[in-house]
């Protein structure tokens with residue numbers, strides 16, 4: 001997904017604004033990328049439509065390139081598609097909260113039971129697991145083992161201890177009955193959260209649905225979560241829809257996101273079923289369960305470091321007046337050291353140099369050494385500009401013309417004359433580049449420094 005999207009952004013290199021015409025090709029790449037990621041066609045269509053509409057109307061933000069802007073729009077739409085905000089687990093106001101887990105066989109329900117208990121225990125909640133998978137005695141054992149890691153060693157787990165009580169009733173008892181007894185037991189023990197595991201099937205069948213309905217009626221759960229395997233792609237969204245229509249669910253848990261799943265499941269579930277993904281499992285260890293953050297997922301899908309927060313911060317830092325002021329100055333070739341410093345400080349305000357580097361697409365391969373170098377030159381620059389007189393800052397030509405002035409700046413800032421010369425040249429290069437960017441054709445020549 002990431003590499004096909006890279007192609008989309010690269011098609012905008014050299015463009016100045018997003019237009020109806022120049023987004024056609026990138027949008028095709030985005031469409032293809034989503035389909036390849038196993039997102040269903042109707043979802044892709046709506047998505048592409050929404051992004052295109054926004055892209056054309058978007059205003060230019062100084063310092064942000066059109067490809068970065070498109071990344072931001074795509075990301076915002078992805079986040080919206082995935083439900084926007086984090087969807088928190090709901091807990092009962094009094095008495096035990098009950099979380100009922102459902103799902104097909106092998107998707108990771110039993111593992112989620114233990115992970116969830118581990119997760120909630122860290123939040124200070126007492127938990128109890130109820131073993132409702134009566135068809136596989138091994139499943140009960142598995143849950144008992146997972147629940148009491150202090151006394152057993154379980155090959156899958158490498159870290160941490162769950163150590164919560166597991167309520168079991170053997171294989172002869174109906175799941176609804178186990179649920180009822182389990183809940184009574186939890187009330188007696190003043191347990192905060194009861195997590196009920198259930199039996200899965202290879203496919204959806206009547207018996208499973210009926211059984212789940214009975215269990216649900218018995219428990220009156222605060223959460224009914226469908227556990228789905230991310231590897232099933234589009235199928236995941238369809239399953240969530242079906243289970244929701246059949247038994248009524250409150251959300252989904254997407255497991256095995258650590259595998260080489262194509263991410264389509266995460267994108268479609270909310271849009272197709274109307275139910276949010278609440279948690280994701282990304283590994284076999286107990287701590288590999290976390291809330292589902294739509295924004296982080298979008299970032300991961302786009303694989304763009306954090307262009308998004310870069311664009312956001314650029315919007316904040318470069319206030320409109322500043323940008324307009326700057327534009328006027330560039331137009332009249334008056335961009336000076338004060339602007340240079342202001343901009344440099346604005347960049348510094350956006351976070352450390354190293355973070356910004358990571359935010360800019362195509363700059364991912366910069367080494368830490370190079371980053372440190374860039375940071376150093378930023379500090380150097382500031383010292384030299386501060387050693388200039390107000391007049392010199394406003395009229396960089398003065399410095400270009402006078403080696404005496406450059407020498408004084410070098411001495412006052414403790415730098416070499418060569419470093420000062422470099423900075424002066426840099427300013428004129430910047431002026432020229434900016435003029436070009438603004439589409440001003442005349443002027444912009446870079447003066448050679450006089451010796």
Ligand code: GDP
Nearest residue numbers: 105106107108109110111255256281282283284
């Ligand atoms: P159930 O049949 O739904 O109860 O599934 P299990 O909990 O027994 O899990 C089936 C297999 O999937 C086990 O081998 C688990 O270790 C594995 N599994 C569960 N969740 C994850 C996950 O998030 N990532 C990976 N890689 N494996 C998982």
Ligand code: MG
Nearest residue numbers: 109110133139
């Ligand atoms: Mg199981």
